[in-house]
Amino acid sequence: MSLPIAPFQYMVGLPAKFVDNVKIMFITHDNLIKENLRLKADQLVLRAQLQRLLAIESENNYLKALLQSSRQVKGKTLIAELLAVTSEPFVNQVILDKGAKDGVYVGQPVLDASGVMGQVTQAGPITSRVLLVNDPRSGIAVQNARNGVRAIATGDSYSGKVKLMYVPKTADIRESDVFVTSGLGDHYPEGYPVGKVLKVEKDPTHQFATIYLQPSAHLDSSRQVLLVWYQKNA
Secondary structure (H helix, E strand, C coil), rough: CCCHHHHHHHHHHHHHHHHHHHHHHHHHHHHHHHHHHHHHHHHHHHHHHHHHHHHHHHHHHHHHHHHHHHHHHCCCCCEEEEEEECCCCCCCCEECCCCCCHHCCCCCCEECCCCEEEEEEECCCEEEEECCCCCCCCCCEEEEEECCCCCEEECCCCCEEEEEEEEECCCCCCCCCCEEEEECCCCCCCCCCCEEEEEEECCCCCEEEEEEEEEECCCCCCCEEEEEEECCCC
């Protein structure tokens, strides 16, 4: 007797099985969506961690270069970090996290791993203000590393570069020449890169040549700098 009624029992149970299958399908779909969202979140976290690791690696490499640069300086040095950048137009200054309590003084030279950054113009108790070499109020005694020609380098507010002042048109200065600190003026140690010649213009209507340098220091990207205790009369 069970054989004839088996198809009817199967038909009666079919809707319940269908409902159960649909429930399982929706539950599986929800689980897949949740897992997908979790995996995307994990992926974002891992990407952020990777970017942070890359930044730390870059910073470590820069610090190694900065420490290597500090070994070439005779006398005391101290690594400082940038706290802020002045946002005023045509003013190129930065704020450091070291001040008078650390021995920082007005006129102190500031370097990075590649060259001269500038000098301290204000020394507060815990912070200090640095005038960068591309500020128009800056002035550095420099000389050509190739032939020793001396000049004064000052900042150019419009281009953000460094230019040489009052250089005769007959001076032997070429593009790609490197100018370094001459050591004159009792502010900067001798022999540190200031900039490479980008352009030399000799206008017949002007008495002096127009010469622009690309600063050697990474003025727009350096986060750590080197404070140097250097005074000839000290």
